[in-house]
Structure formats: C-alpha cells, structure tokens
Amino acid sequence: MDTLGGKTALVTGASRGIGRGIARRLAQKGALVAVHYGGNEAAARETLDLIDRDGGRAFAVRAELGVSDGVEGLYAQFEGELAERGEGPEFDILVNNAGISGSARIHEVTPELFDRLFAVNTRSLVFLVQRALKNLRDGGRIINVSSAATRIAYPESVVYSMTKGALNTFTLALAKELGERGITVNAVSPGFVETDMNAARRATPEAEARLAAWSVFNRLGRPTDIADIVAFLASDASRWITGQCIDASGGSHL
Template identity: 75%
Template structure:
C-alpha cells in the first residue's frame, strides 16, 4: 500500500520527460494516474505501459492545449477514462506540467510566439484548474511545474520566463482561495533537466558540461529529482505546505 493508494491523479504533459517521471512516481505510490498528452501518442502509451509493468494503474487522456475547447476536451476524455477504469468522476491530485518553450530574446519576440506560449503555459493551466476544482475532492493537491527562470535571469527565453512568472502568482492566489477546502497549491521550479525540451542545449559534451556547472552538484537534473518532490507535495506529509514555489534546480546559480 503506497501513500497515495485510493487517490486519483491527473498529470498534464505526461508523455515524456518530467511529466513521465511524475506519472510513474505517483503511480508507484498507489495513485490511479491519468496520463495526458497533446501530440505524442506513442510516447504516452509507453508511459502507461511502463506504469503497468511496475504494477501501477494508468490510462491515457488526449487533448491538445492552446486550441478552442482544449480544457473541455481534456475533462471529457478524463471522465471517459475514469469510467472505463471503474473509478468515480472525482480526483485528488492535479499536476500542471504541460508547457511549451520558445527561445527568443526581446528583439526576436513575435505576437504569434507570445500568444502561443501564454495560451498553453498560462491560459490552459488556469482553466484546467478552474474546471478541475468542480471534480477535485476537498483535501486535494494542485502542483504547478514552474521554472528556475523565475529566479535566474534568462533573457534568451523572455516570454517563456513570463509565463512561468504568471504561474507562480497564480499558485499564490489559489493557495489562499482554496485553503478553506483543505486543498494545497504549490509550485516546483526545476532548473536544467535532462529532457527532450532542452536536448539542443546539451548537444555537445562542452554544452552539457556548461549546463551541469550551473548546479552546485555539477550535474544536470533528472526527471526523478523533480518527481520525488512532487510525490511529497501530493502526499499527506505536505499538508502544512501551501502557496510555495520550491526551487528544485540543484542550487543552480547560487
């Protein structure tokens, strides 16, 4: 019996990278996990199969963010999946991990890039929470995946950084609003993690070494480093922690 046995979790952007690591970790603690994806169905199916091989329970939820009706589609598919699993149409844990990146300094930013990043990284997140609260049990957990760019200046991705700043403020506001329901709301801010999203930044041994040097541990983070912290925040052990943005960058740029 894991610490999350009997709980249901929805992890957005869970087909690869940090999201996959989180989905696997929550399932290993006994949660029934909805693995959301937007495009990469093969990778998402691999995530579900990995969970099942480890004796966990998971199902797929497909919904593209940043398009009309995205959140409505998300919860329609989520409800269908729960019904197929024989579970009630309620859940306990929401991990908002889905996001897109877009490297651009201020002189390179276009209206299209700005709108696209905020549509997926901020707008979809807000309405995912709004609609999710109708289904979330009291005492639930909302965990938003932020970024160390909210602490470390990174003008190379100014719009992406802005979306994560918006996420942090949203986290703070929701923590206060939802306290009377016993729902905690926290953010986790990774630094560089070994995922497909930043594969280009570590394409050579020299580039990878430069990224590793940001951390006091002189290594690039792994999805499991983030997943462990998310699992804590999803558990009852974190019941007295809310409204926080927890740095999970390995002490990057201290």
C-alpha cells in the first residue's frame, strides 16, 4: 500500500542495518527517502540499489555527525538534492537512527568514549531536530531509534545506555513541544538485532543462541521487524500516538 505517497523522509545512518531496513520500508510505502551515511559510500550505494530494485525513490546524503559542521552539512546536501528533483526544502518524516556503540563497563569508561558517544548519539540528535524544524511540515513525524538498554540493565555498555536514556527523555519533551503543530514524536527501542553492530556479540553459534534467548520468541530481531514499526509510526495510522517509547525487543527479559 502507498501509505506514504507524496511524503519525503530523511533517515540518518541508513546505509546498513536497521537504518537500511527503515529506508527500504519507507520507500516501499511510497516516500522519497534521503539515505544519510557517515562514510561508507559503498554501503549507501547498496541501499540505494536495493530501493531502486524495489521500485522506490531515494538519494544519498553524506555527513559526519558529532562534529561541529555535521548537521548543517547534512541539511545543505539534503536541500540541494531535493532542489535538483524540483522539490522544495520541506519534508515530512525524520528518522533519527544514526548512532554508535561502545562496550564499556563503568571501570572501563574513558572521557574520550563518553564524549564521543554523547556527541553522536545525543548532542547531534538535538541539533538535527532543531534544524529539521525549519523544514518539517506541520503534521510531520519524528521517530527516534532508542534501545531496550533503557529498560533492561546492561552494564556492559553503560554510557551507550545513558545516551539512549537521554534520547527517551528528549522524545517525551519534544512531543509536548510540537503537539501544536500536529507533529508526533516517538521512539522505538530494539533489543538485539542481526546487524553489523552486534556482530562481535554473536560471533559464535553459542553466543548468538544466548542473545536470541533474551526474546520470548527465541530469536534475534531483524531490521525488517524494526522497520515495520517505524513505517507505522510514520503513517497517518499513528496520528494519535505521541511521546511514546515503543519496546521493539521481541519481549526481551519480560
């Protein structure tokens, strides 16, 4: 179904993993999708090829997040690409998926790790949204990709968990702030998903089985599992949902 026909979406961190799954699903639903990536041009090109193969429309924008000019650089490219397609700078859906991980227990945390994780996962997200509000249409959608680590204690990645906790608080405040414009703001919290980010944690069949056992379905999540939830939140069917953090962990540690 063409539930997002006529809509334009920006998905950050869309070259691989969950972000790629989200970009593909939004394009399948009819949206024109901007595929943001930080440095892996080959992976971004593969995402575009997959979307084209599906019959969708997409283009890539490259920008490093967590640096001083990253956000403005992203939107400059985004607006330029839209103009080349005869589109104005306005858009409808912002999916904040870009993020980095960093496994470290409290005694292993360094100032460099702390600053890097918060710069990319939290600080850049705030200013991505701030800048987006100049162009995001009334009635638009902001969807933040959080983590089940905000519900399930995961001391192995304490700072990463903290960045996602901040994201959830931001989601709640922003939903109230933007209600007058009809913009909904929600977060989605995956558990362990079959992506490159979790490759080291599932390096052996035994390790993968342990992670799968977290879910009541006894399997790892797939990018499509998360993408379908995001597509729902991006659609008009979710119009009465805002300020929520939707657990997308397959019932992990219920």
